[in-house]
Amino acid sequence: MSVVLEVQSLTKGFTMHHLNSYLAAFSDVSFDLNAGEFLLLKGHNGAGKSTLLRTLYRTYLAQSGQALFHSQHGVIDLLRAADVDLALLRRSEIGFVTQFLVARPRVSAEALVAEPLRRAAWDTASAQQEARHWLQAFGVKQSLWRAYPTTFSGGEQQKVNLARALILPQKLLLLDEPTASLDAGARAALVARLAELKSNGTAMIGVFHHPDDVAHLIDRVIDLTPEAQQNKEVPDVVV
Amino acid sequence: MTLTLNPPRLVATDALLQISNVSKSYGAVNAVRDVSATVYPGEVLGIVGESGSGKSTLLRMMNLEEIPDSGTYTLDLPEVSGNLFDLDRFARRMLCAKRIGIVYQNPHLGLLMDHTSSGNVAERLLVAGERRFGELRARAQDALAASEFPLERLDDPPRDLSGGMQQRVQLAKAIALEPALLLLDEPTTGLDVSVQALVLDTLKRLQQERQITMVLVSHDLGVIRTLADRVMVMRRGQVVEAGLVDQIFQDPQHPYTQQLVHAKL
Numbered sequence: 001m002s003v004v005l006e007v008q009s010l011t012k013g014f015t016m017h018h019l020n021s022y023l024a025a026f027s028d029v030s031f032d033l034n035a036g037e038f039l040l041l042k043g044h045n046g047a048g049k050s051t052l053l054r055t056l057y058r059t060y061l062a063q064s065g066q067a068l069f070h071s072q073h074g075v076i077d078l079l080r081a082a083d084v085d086l087a088l089l090r091r092s093e094i095g096f097v098t099q100f101l102v103a104r105p106r107v108s109a110e111a112l113v114a115e116p117l118r119r120a121a122w123d124t125a126s127a128q129q130e131a132r133h134w135l136q137a138f139g140v141k142q143s144l145w146r147a148y149p150t151t152f153s154g155g156e157q158q159k160v161n162l163a164r165a166l167i168l169p170q171k172l173l174l175l176d177e178p179t180a181s182l183d184a185g186a187r188a189a190l191v192a193r194l195a196e197l198k199s200n201g202t203a204m205i206g207v208f209h210h211p212d213d214v215a216h217l218i219d220r221v222i223d224l225t226p227e228a229q230q231n232k233e234v235p236d237v238v239v
Numbered sequence: 240m241t242l243t244l245n246p247p248r249l250v251a252t253d254a255l256l257q258i259s260n261v262s263k264s265y266g267a268v269n270a271v272r273d274v275s276a277t278v279y280p281g282e283v284l285g286i287v288g289e290s291g292s293g294k295s296t297l298l299r300m301m302n303l304e305e306i307p308d309s310g311t312y313t314l315d316l317p318e319v320s321g322n323l324f325d326l327d328r329f330a331r332r333m334l335c336a337k338r339i340g341i342v343y344q345n346p347h348l349g350l351l352m353d354h355t356s357s358g359n360v361a362e363r364l365l366v367a368g369e370r371r372f373g374e375l376r377a378r379a380q381d382a383l384a385a386s387e388f389p390l391e392r393l394d395d396p397p398r399d400l401s402g403g404m405q406q407r408v409q410l411a412k413a414i415a416l417e418p419a420l421l422l423l424d425e426p427t428t429g430l431d432v433s434v435q436a437l438v439l440d441t442l443k444r445l446q447q448e449r450q451i452t453m454v455l456v457s458h459d460l461g462v463i464r465t466l467a468d469r470v471m472v473m474r475r476g477q478v479v480e481a482g483l484v485d486q487i488f489q490d491p492q493h494p495y496t497q498q499l500v501h502a503k504l
Contacts, residue, residue, distance in 0.1 A: 017494035018501070058483060060490040061241040073249045082247040083469050083483050084279050089249070104465075105440050115447075 003070060004172055004203040005033040005056075010065035010079075012048070012055045025051040026224055029065075033172075035201040038194075038217045040208065043224035049207040052224065053174040055079075056205070057096050058086045069094070069172065091119055095170035097178045101161035103149040109135060109160045110145045116168045134163035137193070139185045159186050166193050173197065175206035179213050187213055241492060253315050255280045255452050256420060261300055261310030270296045271307065272476040278420075281450040285467030285484065287457060287499070293476040294456045298424050300324075301454060302341050303331040314338070316419055336366040340413025344425035346405035349412065352398040357383065359397065360412045367416055382415035383408070387441045403434035407441070414445065423455045427462055439465050460500070464488060472496045 011027040026048035033039055041049040054060045056067055056078055067078040071093055076085065090096075103112070114122075114131035122130070135145055138159040144152065149160050162178060175194075179187050191213055198204060198217060208214055223229070256278040263271045271293040278284045286294045299305035300312065303323060311322040316338060319326075326334065335341075343349045350359050360379035369375055384390060388407040397405045406426060413421055426442065427435040443466060446453060457463050463470055464484060471481040472493065480493040491497045 014490070015492070017497050054489070059485045061482075061486060061492065063241055071249065076248060077245070080242050080245045081249070082244055083481075084247050084282070085249040086483060087282075087468055104443065105436055107440075118447075 002035050006068040007031050008066045011063045033203045037219045038204045040218045040221045042221050047224040093171040095173045097165040098176045099180050101157040108146045109149045113164045134167050138163045138189050173202050173204045255315050258312045261307040263307040269476045283453040283467045285455050285463035285470040287463050288473035292473040294473045298456045338419045340418035341422040342409045342413050342426045344428050349409040350397045353396050355394045356408045357393040360415050363412045363415050382411040386411040402430050421451050421453045
């Protein structure tokens with residue numbers, strides 16, 4: 001299996017200048033991730049699961065450590081890569097899936113879903129056809145495809161968001177509770193799409209409130225609760 | 240402390256715009272102090288900061304309206320090389336007319352208020368050398384249509400138009416020649432919220448359809464978040480922080496940026 005990501009001694013915290021304080025999120029986290037592997041992040045609320053995903057996506061800046069991503073252009077440290085390099089990777093190799101849609105006024109559901117394909121230079125007609133296929137797969141009613149999702153219900157927006165986020169296969173996919181508040185049909189479609197992407201080699205790191213949904217996809221679990229993190233230092237055999 | 244970022248490695252194209260170590264003072268006031276910025280083709284760079292932070296002065300330098308006391312400016316275009324601040328007035332004016340579009344907050348700065356709207360756009364094409372009447376009119380109309388200006392008002396002068404419409408005429412004038420660089424100085428400030436959303440939407444659409452390289456100055460974080468890929472935060476003439484737009488909004492590092500982001504409604 002080829003390695004996709006090597007995370008070494010990753011530490012993240014937040015300096016809050018107005019409180020003159022530093023809040024540690026997690027420290028010294030290390031793991032490797034191979035193509036087609038699914039890693040589940042575990043830990044109670046506030047253990048830093050989502051923070052870890054955002055740090056790898058560079059929405060957050062890390063304090064220290066290294067995250068070597070094996071991009072098609074070569075190996076690059078996500079924690080230190082230039083902003084424009086990160087922007088390029090986000091367009092082509094690293095996806096982030098949340099439950100929230102960033103809708104824009106006067107942009108239709110199918111145009112939003114087709115956008116990642118358009119950016120990857122698909123022609124308008126094929127991008128639209130593919131977008132419609134995924135809207136259908138996630139159970140968005142056909143009458144809504146050309147409507148503006150700004151006015152959709154939360155559930156429908158979420159389906160549009162998933163279709164958009166998963167339409168283009170990525171090398172690395174970061175999943176931040178994508179199943180929360182999703183109906184059964186859409187959840188099944190999501191799990192099926194993740195399984196398909198995984199079998200095609202996408203590496204995934206996920207945070208799930210109810211990991212049962214994706215239990216059969218999970219290869220490994222990392223527990224981010226501080227106690228578990230300390231225990232990892234303890235040797236297996238205690239004399 | 241967070242990590243220091245490396246120079247770009249994956250992006251294969253050269254930067255379109257590179258402005259380096261520019262400074263400008265007016266008497267005792269340092270309007271811009273040692274500022275550098277790089278913009279890649281197809282990117283939108285946002286510059287945010289309060290009044291007097293130097294952001295508009297920096298934008299006027301990019302439009303070659305303002306020449307700094309020191310620093311250099313290059314654009315990766317076939318017809319120019321070297322420091323653009325060294326060009327003579329005529330060469331600067333031709334370069335701006337042909338390659339750089341600008342939309343000002345105040346439409347009086349960008350438009351002749353008593354000429355027709357289509358005439359305002361056509362004037363830009365005239366300056367760049369187009370002389371055929373039919374071509375002028377057709378291209379002005381195309382640009383106004385792309386800016387979502389109501390074509391039945393083509394011959395109305397800007398003084399008879401609403402603020403939102405005036406901004407669309409400015410935008411049409413700015414994009415008529417398909418500029419390599421589009422500069423936007425508070426393009427939606429002062430408009431009604433609903434009108435602001437529509438103008439922003441037009442800008443976003445144009446950017447996505449044509450991959451226009453943009454530099455956008457605004458004190459409005461919402462405007463920056465909607466349009467920009469990367470942001471530079473300015474204060475008292477200096478850049479305090481720069482980063483990807485989601486990072487600046489969700490994990491600001493500098494005390495001033497934290498204050499700014501937390502003050503957002």
